[in-house]
Amino acid sequence: MAHGIKFKLNEKLYIKDPQDTTYGQKLLKHSIFLFHKLGFESFTFKKLAKEIESTETSIYRYFENKHFLLLYLTCWYWEWVHYLIDINLMNIVDPKRKLKIIIHNIVNASAENPLTEYINENVLHSVIINEGSKAYHIHDVDKENEKGYYLSYKRLVKKVSDVMQEFSPNFPYPKLLASNLFEMANNQIYFAEHLPDMTEIKNRKRKFDDLEEAMCLITFKLLK
Amino acid sequence: MAHGIKFKLNEKLYIKDPQDTTYGQKLLKHSIFLFHKLGFESFTFKKLAKEIESTETSIYRYFENKHFLLLYLTCWYWEWVHYLIDINLMNIVDPKRKLKIIIHNIVNASAENPLTEYINENVLHSVIINEGSKAYHIHDVDKENEKGYYLSYKRLVKKVSDVMQEFSPNFPYPKLLASNLFEMANNQIYFAEHLPDMTEIKNRKRKFDDLEEAMCLITFKLLK
DNA sequence: CTAAATAGATAGTATTACTATCTTAAAATA
């Protein structure tokens, strides 16, 4: 499997691309763990600086503020899921099989084969489940959308939506269903872990497989 | 229609219940507008104090911090939707009609008949769409859940889930579907307004009706 | 070998998120 892969993210997300320097990679690596440990609200550049034995100033040379750092990680995550879907869909023609693979990759976005040394995909997945929606639920969403900050997510939704339409040309809401699948995947795991009354998915090892099964049932019942 | 109604919310959400005093009601009223205007991140008690021509100190006598204020409003909103569903479900026996009414009230949670003078339900709905999920996507979610802060939401999901089970006793995921309907309702309106590539719902006057139609189609196709 | 780029060090500011205390006004009660 490819190693040392780099995703091209919107250039306005960062001041200097952290993927390009060892310092930047260290920054990314520890930011994922620190977001996981503290949550978005309590996370600060000062604490991150301490973690990587550096200074606030140096971190500010890469990102304007913590919002852009989270958004960067979120975009990286979307690109990663897109990449997973792309390689797993190679040579598949049956749209039903395609959808099953897509759902598997949306829910079970775990890393059997890590792509990079500096991004722990499993911890990042956890951060996305807990904090991901905060990257685009912001007051300046329209301005940021204009600047193309959410293109990674939108392209991903389009890809899934297109396969849905291929499978079921008459279904009137492929984009709604696709975006809802992404949101559902993260929300239902969040509920399973923290608000178990809100879902049938139990917080156990198999939870990702359970959710995958539920999402397959829902998707195919709707598209049939 | 009832006027001056008061919802009983978890007592640990506030230091002093704002519904009980005219000052508190003014606080609530303007906090909704200010959350709407600034978003959660830029909202501060100092700015709110200025808005109501008061002081930070006085606001701190009602709420520990802005998180609890948002959570209070969110709980009020859930209680309100619950109330709407309850009164509109009176004397309805057919579970299919029940579900249609429920979906209408989830999506179209607007106020033809305002319940209170101090809460603008339409602006509050907008705040919930934009900021609502931040009330429970927090690092201390488990602690807060233990204290019962999310009971309003959980009860609401249970109510809807129960009707789903009544309509379709063999459907294996009523809670998942119910919680997903609530999340979908807010998300898809958010997408329609800000990220239109993510949904078929168009950002126009009829958007709530369009979404209601989509959600009915989805729900009944799944439960049939 | 020199110039440019990168990160560290230090300092400083405005704002945020509070807490403490004291005073005044209004409402409740004796």
Place this chain on the structure above:
DNA sequence: TATTTTAAGATAGTAATACTATCTATTTAG
């Protein structure tokens, strides 16, 4: 009516946050 709670305003102050500016030391590239 007098008194005592209670609610809110005023003022002050602190620690942390979210930055910006500047200067120096070290690496890296041409």
